[in-house]
Each structure stands twice: as C-alpha cells, then as structure tokens.
Amino acid sequence: MTDDLFSIADKEEKAPQKTNAPEMSVSELAFSLKRTLEDTYGRVRIRGELSRVKIHTSGHMYSDLKDDNAVINIVCWRGQLAKLSIKPEEGLEVICTGKVSSFPARSNYQLIVESMELAGEGALLKLLEERKKKLAAEGLFDSDKKRPLPFLPQTIGVVTSETGAVFHDILHRIRERFPMRVILWPVPVQGKGANEQIAKAIHGFNAMPDGTRPDVLIVGRGGGSLEDLMAFNEEDVVRAVAQSRIPVISSVGHETDTTLIDYVADRRAPTPTGAAEMAVPERMGLLQTTQDLEQRLLTALRRTLADLKNRFNANIAKLGSPQSLLDAQGQKLDYLADKTNNALSALIQKRRIQLVESAGKLMHPRERLAYGVQNVKALNDRLIRLSGQLTEKEENRLQNAGRLLETLSFKSTLKRGFIVMRDASGTPVTEADSVVSDTPYTLEFKDEKRILVQKDG
C-alpha cells in the first residue's frame, strides 16, 4: 500500500498540467490490480459449478467456475492438478481453494486453484449416483454376477490398512469363530492413490498361484467422511472387484455408508466383524451340527431296525403257528385216505361179484373130464364101427390092384418064356453090343435066377 500511496503522490506532483488524475501505463495498472487482488483476498474458498473444463497439453487445467450470476476463470497448475482429491468434471459443484489473481495479458482476473473438493454431500452423491448408473448399465452390479462365498475357506485375503482397527477386528472374529490362514495386503485406504493401491491388491490376490491364493477376500476400511471413503467409490476399485475371480466381501465405513464397491461386491458386510462372520463359519456350531447329525443317524438306524423288527413280528403273527398248518393238512390227508380206502373196498367188492358171476359159468374139472371121456368113447365107437367097413372094402381093392399088377408085371412075361438079363449092377441089358466077355450077368427066369458068363473064342 505504501508503494501505491507513493506512486499516487508522485503523480499528483505532475497533475497540475491537465487533471488531478495521474497517468499510468497499462502494465502499471494491471500489475497494480494484480497486487491489489492478491493482497486483498489472499487465500479464498469459492464455491461454484465447473464449466468449460479444459486440460491443456502443458498439463495445466483451465476452467470456469460459475454460479447463477457470475463467472470466474480458474487455473490449476499441472503439479497441483495431480494432487487434487477429485477429478474435475464439467458441471461438478465444487469448492475451490486458492489465490485470487489476475492475468494481466488478457485483462482477466482468475483463481489459482490449490485444492478442490466436492461442494457438500449433495454434489458428491450426485456424482456417485451418475457413476453408479454408468457402471450398472455395464452390468457390473448384476445379481447373476454375484459369486457364492466358499462355505469353509482355507485362506482369507484382507485388503485394508495395516494400522487401522479393521484388520484387528477381522482377525479377532476369525480367531473366535474358525482360526485359519489370513493374508493381509496392506493398502492406504484414503487419500490420493489409495484407490490404485486397493485395485492393485485385489488384482494381486487374484494373480497368486493355486494353493496360496485366498478363497475369499475382504476389502474395506473403517468409518469416515464421504470424502474419506471415496477410494472405494472409484472406478478402478469397482472394476477390480468385478473382475476378481475370488469372491469379495466389502466392508467400508459404517452400516449407513454405501460406497460403489458395496454394489459390485459379492457380499456387503456392515462391519469388519460382520465380514469375518460371512467369511468363516462358526467352528463350534459346525462341530455341534455334525455331532447332532451323528446322533440323528444313530437314532434313525435304531428306529429303522425297531420298525423292521415290528413288521417282522406282525407278519409272523399273521402267518399263525406251523402246527395249525399241519393240522389242517393232516385233516385233509385223513379225508383223502378214507376216501381212497372206501374206493378200494368198493372196487374189490365189484370185482368179487364179477368173479362169482364168472365162476358160475366155469365147469368143474371132473365134469369136464367126464364130458371128455364120454366124447372119446362115442368117437371110439364110431371109429370101431367104421373100421370094419373100411377093411373089407380096402381088401377087395387091394386084391384087384394085385391082380392087375401081376398082369402088367414083366414076371408074367417071363412065364411066357422071356428072360431078363442084368449086369452086375442089376441094370437090364437090352443091347447085344453092350455085352462084355468074361463078365457075369444075371439071367432071371420065371422060376429062378442063373449066372451066365460069355466066353470069347
């Protein structure tokens, strides 16, 4: 100010020539204004809506911050821009902290932004709502993408701060319920770059080899302001969870806080303790369950056996005693035996009658013999009677035949002076030429036979 006063005083000395107004160069005014602005306002916090956001190739950001009635240019140098906790976007309601200054070359006044935050929860929630819509449209939150948690994991991976109470709470609950292998992947859970670390940890767990890779992940942090929880709203974290092959349980802030990771996680836990309870079952409860099942198994088997025994006994009762079966069959046998006996007797009786009838017709041997003798006698008588006649008659026939034979015999011829000459074999000699000398021949005469031998010479 003293400088300004001095310059004004200095100009007043020259003023009398025309007016009281001192003469200044443009630059003098501009830089004077610049100093005035910077000195008067110092650091300010200004709320407004971002408009015409443009990041120059140099890396600096130029934008407007406006409200209903006014607009101010804002600049964010490259180095500061990288440190901002939010990403400047068109239309975003923000509070910018920085110094008011001017850009003398363009007659502009502007705000040099050092930090930027979302203007109140409403604006932040609006941003999150839009991001949520966008990710939901990609299907990242679809319920059919939710993987079931393993019933009894061997290893649990935890992505959270090493120092916070969250990891402690998770460990404590796991120890109580079902002690097992827990791997912590320490990450910063807020501030610039936290989201990148968290996303990297989720990818890192997934990249671990079979056997060491966790079966389930818990990703989370303790309570905080909406800004504190922002890392769990960032796209890279949400996408890392969506891509995770390992089921993820989210546990961010308190139960009333909802971050985008909660939508994409397979399960959302209200607290770190709750996450541990989702991750592992209660060992004692399971032991009790298996023991109960064993008891039921035994009871059921006993009852099955008892039932079968009862059914067996009931059926035996229905069968009745073996003796009663025998009795009934015995009676039947008796009846049939009686029937058989009666039938046999009747048959014998029938046959006997037939026999008697037949016997009546049968002749006694004596009678038969007498009858036969009588027959023989009669036949004999007839034979005797007939025999006389037969002899007489045959005798006559024989004499006649003899006479005839005599007449016809050569012997009668011999009576008439013929002889029969026979050779030694008795064969009659009929040819003179067949007579051989010195050989005896028989000559048969009427009364006797003589031997004759022919002598030659």
Add this chain to the structure above:
Amino acid sequence: MSDTSPAKDISKLSFEEALVELEKIVKSLESGEVELEKSIAAYEHGIALKAHCEDKLKSAQLKIEKITVGSDGTPSTQPHDVSAS
C-alpha cells in the same frame, strides 16, 4: 447311490459337501424307507462322513501373513506378528 463306494470318495469331499451328504443320509434314514442292508451301509457311510467333517474342523489354526511388494513389484508373503496389532 454313492453310498455303495463310500470310503474312497470321502477324503476328497469338501467340508460342505460332506455335511450335505451326511444330512441327506440322516434324512433318508429318518424317513424309515431304507432297506435293512442299505440302512446299515448308509449308517456306516454317515459315520465316515461325520469323521471327515470333524477332521476338517479340528485342523483349524490361525496363521497370519502379510503381503510385501518388492521393489520390482512382485508380491510375496511373510509371517505377520499379530501381537503388535
């Protein structure tokens, strides 16, 4: 049914599978509609499953490790002292 070849497969079952199988056996036995020989075999299978489940429960032991990312970016695990936290 799988209870014809029990002993061989049980060791490969996860706790949950074994528990589900055990529950099935209990329910079928409780229905009382299992034949005598089968019910005894089912009982034996059930007891084996229960033993398998208990083994899984008894082997529980807390073991805490921490990931350390090396300068080349590769993560490795190392035992983590819980008492400190």
